[in-house]
Amino acid sequence: MAYSDATPAGRAVKGIIADLPGLIAVAIADTDSGMNLASHSNSDHFSPDMAAAYNTQVVQHSLNAINTLHMSNGTLEDMLITVTGQYHLIKLINDGAMFMYLAVNSLDTNLAIAREVMRQHSAGVN
Amino acid sequence: MFNPFRPKTVWQPSSEELAAEEQVSGYTTPDLPPVAPAPPLQAPAAVPPPPPAAVAAPAAVPPAPAPQRPMPAAAAPAAGAAPLSTTTAQALEQLVVKLPGLLFAGLTEIETGVAVRGRTPSDILPAAPIARFHAELVRLERLALKHAAKGTAPEELREILVTISDQLHLLRVVRDGQLLLSIVLDPRLSSLPTARVALQAAANTIG
Structure with a gap:
């Protein structure tokens, strides 16, 4: 239980735990340092801290590619990673200063629900 | 004589x-x-x-007859199946036909980031750097999944979708995790569900 109700990030994590069936883990991390501001895991076999730390590299690599390759004039919004039986979602918040990481069981939730719940709760983290 | x-x-x-x-x-x-x-x-x-992957590789690689690293086994066509270069060309053509607003479609070797074959129908994006970016993304994500798994085998990566405000990047791992089929689309011209269905069909063609 690594979150506090006193912070917006902690309240977002708490809201997601309440709203999302099939939640495996959720974390809100700082994009520069890769450290978690708030996290929670329902599984003994999944560490949201490590996931956020290593996915920071994934996010930074994508941001670099957009800038250095002149690939797009747009901004990175979210990423969806499909693995066997799970969806992992990353959503950038505060113009990429932070990101939310969410892992859900694909049998219990569909992608639209997971994205919508994430969108609602990430709007409050500012 | x-x-x-x-x-x-x-x-x-x-x-x-x-x-x-x-x-x-x-x-x-x-x-x-x-x-x-x-x-x-x-x-x-x-x-x-040599296997077709080496033939179709970009000309930047010198045509030396002695490659330093062994070619991965999955890059060689499976015995009895059609050669990879033919099925890849077919699959990419299918994608170009089915998806309006396609900016890039390619098949890439994940370990090296070398494009086996790439198409950029609208000539807006450079094919080789995009292929390298996609392969690196898959390698980093596999690393993340490996480190996030505690005490169990890491989950097997299937698909990555990157949403940028004016582009969609869809990456799909094929051929036992050795190769990557990826596309870049303009979301105003093709919807995500259509693209996923088309990518699934192309992945089936490649095998």
Whole structure:
């Protein structure tokens, strides 16, 4: 239980735990340092801290590619990673200063629900 | 003596000739399917044809007959299946036809980031850097999944979708996790569900 109700990030994590069936883990991390501001895991076999730390590299690599390759004039919004039986979602918040990481069981939730719940709760983290 | 009326035969090197060839050039023969056709019009001294992945690789790689790293086994066509270069070309053409607003479609080797084949129908994006970016993304994500798993085997990566405000990047792992089929789309012209269905069909074509 690594979150506090006193912070917006902690309240977002708490809201997601309440709203999302099939939640495996959720974390809100700082994009520069890769450290978690708030996290929670329902599984003994999944560490949201490590996931956020290593996915920071994934996010930074994508941001670099957009800038250095002149690939797009747009901004990175979210990423969806499909693995066997799970969806992992990353959503950038505060113009990429932070990101939310969410892992859900694909049998219990569909992608639209997971994205919508994430969108609602990430709007409050500012 | 050259005889122009000689019946056309397919030349195939005997095992001794192949062994001698390896000693001379230091070239180790990759795992070729047993039915690999030898080129009929080449001089007998030619090395056996490399797998199609190497043929289709960009010309930036010098055509040296001695690759330093062994080619991954999955890059060579499975015995009995159509060659990878043909199925890839077919699959990418299908994608170009089905998806308006396609900016890039390509098949990439994940370990090296080298594009086996790439198409950029609208010529807006450069193919090789995009292929490298996609392969690196998959490698980083596999690393993340490996470190996030505690005490169990990491989950197997299937698909990545990157949403940028004016582009969609869809990446799909094919051929036992060795190759990556990826596309970049303009979301105003093609919807995500259509693109996923088309990508699934293309992945099935490649196998």
